[in-house]
Amino acid sequence: MKQANEYDVLIIGAGIAGIEAALTLGDAGYRVLLVEKEGSIGGKMALLSKTFPTLDCASCIATPKMAAAAHHPNITLLTYSEVQEVVKNGEADFSVKILKKPRYVDLDACTGCGICETVCPVIVSDEFQYDMRGRKAAYIPFDIAVPKKAIIDLDNCILCGSCERECPASAIDFTQEPETLEVKVGAIIIATGFKLFSPTLRPEFGYGRCKNVITAMQMDRLLAPTRPYNSVLRPLDGKEPMRIAYILCVGSRDRKVGNPYCSQICCMYSIKQAQLIMGALPLADVAIFYIDIRAFGKGFEEFFNQTQAMGTMFIKGRVIVVEEDKEGNVVVKYEDMDDGGRLKEDTFDLVVLAVGAMPNSDITKVFKNVKIELDEVGWIKQVDPNNNPATTSVPGIFVAGCAAGPKDIPDSIVEADAAAAQCMAYLNEHKYGRKR
Numbered sequence: 013m014k015q016a017n018e019y020d021v022l023i024i025g026a027g028i029a030g031i032e033a034a035l036t037l038g039d040a041g042y043r044v045l046l047v048e049k050e051g052s053i054g055g056k057m058a059l060l061s062k063t064f065p066t067l068d069c070a071s072c073i074a075t076p077k078m079a080a081a082a083h084h085p086n087i088t089l090l091t092y093s094e095v096q097e098v099v100k101n102g103e104a105d106f107s108v109k110i111l112k113k114p115r116y117v118d119l120d121a122c123t124g125c126g127i128c129e130t131v132c133p134v135i136v137s138d139e140f141q142y143d144m145r146g147r148k149a150a151y152i153p154f155d156i157a158v159p160k161k162a163i164i165d166l167d168n169c170i171l172c173g174s175c176e177r178e179c180p181a182s183a184i185d186f187t188q189e190p191e192t193l194e195v196k197v198g199a200i201i202i203a204t205g206f207k208l209f210s211p212t213l214r215p216e217f218g219y220g221r222c223k224n225v226i227t228a229m230q231m232d233r234l235l236a237p238t239r240p241y242n243s244v245l246r247p248l249d250g251k252e253p254m255r256i257a258y259i260l261c262v263g264s265r266d267r268k269v270g271n272p273y274c275s276q277i278c279c280m281y282s283i284k285q286a287q288l289i290m291g292a293l294p295l296a297d298v299a300i301f302y303i304d305i306r307a308f309g310k311g312f313e314e315f316f317n318q319t320q321a322m323g324t325m326f327i328k329g330r331v332i333v334v335e336e337d338k339e340g341n342v343v344v345k346y347e348d349m350d351d352g353g354r355l356k357e358d359t360f361d362l363v364v365l366a367v368g369a370m371p372n373s374d375i376t377k378v379f380k381n382v383k384i385e386l387d388e389v390g391w392i393k394q395v396d397p398n399n400n401p402a403t404t405s406v407p408g409i410f411v412a413g414c415a416a417g418p419k420d421i422p423d424s425i426v427e428a429d430a431a432a433a434q435c436m437a438y439l440n441e442h443k444y445g446r447k448r
């Protein structure tokens with residue numbers, strides 16, 4: 013199909029913020045180009061279990077929006093694609109180069125049947141399951157992927173030809189080449205979200221050294237209906253953990269690693285997971301080591317109180333070190349703040365690290381003749397955070413969701429709609445001459 017080369021708005025990143033902004037603009041009649049670097053849209057929300065504080069199923073909320081964005085007449089979706097260069101020519105006039113990476117699968121022909129995945133002999137670590145299981149070199153990113161189409165990972169493919177022979181739709185196409193698209197857009201929304209703090213930067217918490225230490229994102233995958241193991245099992249031996257500990261603020265409020273800010277989501281997602289674990293493993297004990305609990309949103313304090321009442325132990329304690337004993341259990345040594353800072357230790361079957369959110373602002377490097385300012389930590393700077401949180405330092409370029417700083421899903425959606433509204437006002441004034 014021939015690609016149009018002019019759009020009202022380019023949205024970079026198709027997590028929940030990018031999708032929401034695209035739907036709002038598309039519904040209002042603006043032509044949107046939504047560019048996602050991964051093989052599926054949905055961002056982190058599509059991989060979560062449930063959402064705090066209502067415990068609604070995350071994928072049940074995300075998938076209708078993902079499908080709506082993929083089928084919207086005013087939204088053109090480019091997955092597995094990256095923006096390479098943006099030049100501002102004038103108000104409401106940007107030239108953009110986009111790299112469409114080869115999937116080696118014909119998107120129109122592929123039916124998402126998964127036969128290529130079944131027959132492919134190569135198994136590598138699955139990045140969408142946060143390395144808790146393998147995927148094939150021919151793969152569909154995850155169960156609820158949109159588009160639900162295969163990708164051939166040529167870096168790991170051994171060119172055995174099985175997928176090509178067995179695909180009933182003859183969709184495998186090893187002749188595909190990278191393609192560069194050149195488009196013109198009137199405005200841009202950056203919705204590239206956040207990265208997760210790498211827990212190996214705080215080696216004392218044991219990630220990588222103790223087998224039964226995992227991250228909260230891995231726990232969300234274990235608890236999700238689309239989970240990889242079908243149960244919460246500990247990595248070392250597949251046993252059901254009966255004593256589980258959370259360590260909060262891993263990589264947040266931590267000047268040692270250069271992240272002085274609060275990641276805003278970790279207290280609440282840990283409290284959410286504690287409740288979900290009590291449902292999945294009714295006999296398990298959950299303890300949460302915290303510095304402060306920040307339950308600032310609507311219904312959050314009540315959710316926290318409810319979790320305490322259900323039996324989760326909250327220990328105000330600074331964890332000093334995490335070690336593995338001979339059975340692979342995890343020994344947590346900590347200062348008990350409620351006992352005058354006394355040094356204590358306790359043993360758990362599984363430890364979960366509530367890793368913080370990190371800026372993901374590399375995209376600003378592709379803007380050639382304008383400078384998108386970052387704040388002191390590296391998030392996209394909101395130049396007018398009180399009056400208009402969607403504006404960046406460049407007129408016509410807006411920001412939505414966690415690209416501007418860590419936040420939860422409802423706040424990401426509100427900011428996405430704010431960015432969409434600002435985009436419309438900007439285009440009306442500078443492109444369509446409809447100044448109020």
Ligand SMILES: Cc1cc2nc3c(=O)[nH]c(=O)nc-3n(C[C@H](O)[C@H](O)[C@H](O)COP(=O)(O)OP(=O)(O)OC[C@H]3O[C@@H](n4cnc5c(N)ncnc54)[C@H](O)[C@@H]3O)c2cc1C
Pocket residue numbers: 024025026027028029030047048049050053054055056057060062063064093094095203204205206207208228229232277281284372375412413414415419420421422424
């Ligand atoms: C363990 C965990 C549990 C959580 N639980 C909850 C919860 O229960 N309730 C809640 O409200 N919030 C929760 N959150 C927070 C939630 O994940 C975020 O609020 C939400 O994902 C923000 O959406 P976003 O679209 O801004 O960013 P993201 O989800 O990070 O999406 C960004 C998208 O942009 C794409 N992208 C990045 N760079 C580029 C690029 N250069 N070009 C093209 N595409 C790009 C990414 O691939 C991704 O698809 C949780 C977070 C974590 C880590």
Ligand code: SF4
Pocket residue numbers: 117121122123124125126127128129161162178179180181182183184
């Ligand atoms: S490439 Fe072929 S075998 Fe693989 S999912 Fe698509 S249609 Fe099925």
Ligand code: SF4
Pocket residue numbers: 128131132133134149150164165168169170171172173174175176
């Ligand atoms: S050709 Fe590559 S992707 Fe296809 S089945 Fe063989 S190893 Fe897997």
